[in-house]
Ligand SMILES: NC(=O)C1=CN([C@@H]2O[C@H](COP(=O)(O)OP(=O)(O)OC[C@H]3O[C@@H](n4cnc5c(N)ncnc54)[C@H](O)[C@@H]3O)[C@@H](O)[C@H]2O)[C@@H](O)CC1
């Protein structure tokens with residue numbers, strides 16, 4: 001499902017208004033009607049219900065007046081509390097405020113500090129609250145006089161329906177920098193705003209409804225290139241040249257409905273390049289959904305043999321870390337790869353072989369610390385020449401030997417690679433190598449590994465997950481999977497896929513090894529790097545959710561994910 005920033009949504013609204021001739025007041029009317037419908041669906045007896053609508057000074061408040069009118073028309077008792085001076089209301093919002101007044105309805109101004117008593121009194125009588133204080137126009141922290149109002153709403157215990165976005169939440173970052181409405185339901189217009197699906201926003205958004213307000217599909221479905229460089233990756237001149245021309249591209253890859261899918265080729269590795277860090281990388285953003293994954297799924301016709309589904313080579317493990325190698329290779333096999341071969345240091349070869357049935361194994365020369373030695377290079381490259389994908393890293397261990405080996409592998413490899421764990425640690429400070437690698441690369445760092453790779457702190461990574469992932473994916477010409485709650489998958493073109501499956505129980509040893517194997521398994525079946533990574537994190541999370549339902553989060557083990565992979569895969573197949 002496509003996601004947009006506030007600026008992109010605003011640009012789409014403007015195109016609908018200025019180029020298609022749909023008056024803004026019509027969009028506002030539709031928005032208000034759709035919110036009213038959700039409110040009606042939540043109330044048992046509308047005509048016996050009292051609804052309080054909190055309206056702010058902008059268009060979000062304008063939507064609120066429309067909601068109030070439709071609920072009143074349908075027999076509810078509706079009170080509008082205005083959290084600004086009425087004189088500040090303008091444009092379409094003023095049109096709707098005036099209609100409300102002409103209907104003989106009052107508004108109650110509650111923009112002064114001592115008005116909070118009026119707010120509390122109204123809330124006591126309410127069955128439901130509509131939050132139309134701030135929408136996508138909000139940034140920063142709510143002004144002081146709004147703090148007691150928002151606190152009173154959150155404390156009243158009545159269900160709150162947020163119009164477009166909970167007030168106090170930033171549409172792009174999903175951050176609440178101060179008090180913020182905690183909604184039971186959020187009704188967002190046309191396309192979900194990026195911040196609404198980020199894990200930090202979950203507690204405020206509640207159930208998310210995405211409703212159509214009649215913005216033409218040609219506008220919402222286009223890979224729009226509007227706004228400034230911070231969104232498009234274009235120079236301001238290019239943007240100005242395109243202004244007023246409407247949609248620049250029309251291929252849409254949304255919910256598996258069409259388009260060629262977000263493939264990657266190395267030639268577009270610098271597309272959408274961004275200068276700064278922030279959320280500055282160009283490209284489109286999506287929430288990974290079932291529909292998207294189904295659209296990417298390799299089709300099986302029934303006439304295949306095991307060679308059709310690709311061969312995965314896993315190079316992993318070291319003394320004491322045979323489990324990582326076993327989990328990664330089993331996950332590749334479980335994800336549908338035709339053949340999986342695991343190369344491990346001699347010392348743990350027998351252990352790996354005894355734990356694995358379907359996966360073939362072979363021993364590699366090792367150092368006296370039980371780590372694969374540099375002299376394994378030739379053997380690995382020779383195996384790789386008969387494979388379709390290489391998964392490299394889980395449990396490899398660290399040291400100069402490993403670093404040298406990985407560097408050499410990457411400089412000579414000709415098949416797509418998934419790099420994880422120690423393969424990433426080995427390349428900290430040597431990331432210029434990524435851009436020199438010929439085949440597709442998928443990197444799967446957790447925030448700690450990303451901090452080492454980029455020379456930043458973990459908080460710096462976590463405070464800007466989307467920006468860092470997209471910027472680095474562009475710079476490195478690789479698919480970057482930044483793990484953690486709300487895993488971010490970024491492509492070299494700056495596009496971003498956000499994952500919402502999974503649970504905290506998955507933060508267990510070995511979970512990342514399973515993900516590496518799943519992505520390698522999907523790549524082996526012919527999926528391109530970006531869809532394989534995005535589908536991989538989605539399925540990995542679903543398997544984790546199924547395992548948590550089965551066993552609870554506390555005792556969830558990485559091996560449980562393997563057990564639940566088949567049923568999860570069955571649902572998308
Ligand atoms: N024609 C359109 O563009 C449509 C807009 N719609 C609604 O309009 C909303 C966006 O409206 P607006 O852009 O008017 O803005 P909002 O209504 O979201 O915000 C209201 C005002 O608050 C101000 N503000 C922002 N941050 C603040 C802060 N920290 N402290 C104090 N004031 C702050 C803004 O400058 C703005 O004037 C959407 O969320 C949606 O609800 C819908 O009616 C659909 C059509």
Ligand SMILES: [K+]
Nearest residue numbers: 131134163165
């Ligand atoms: K709102």
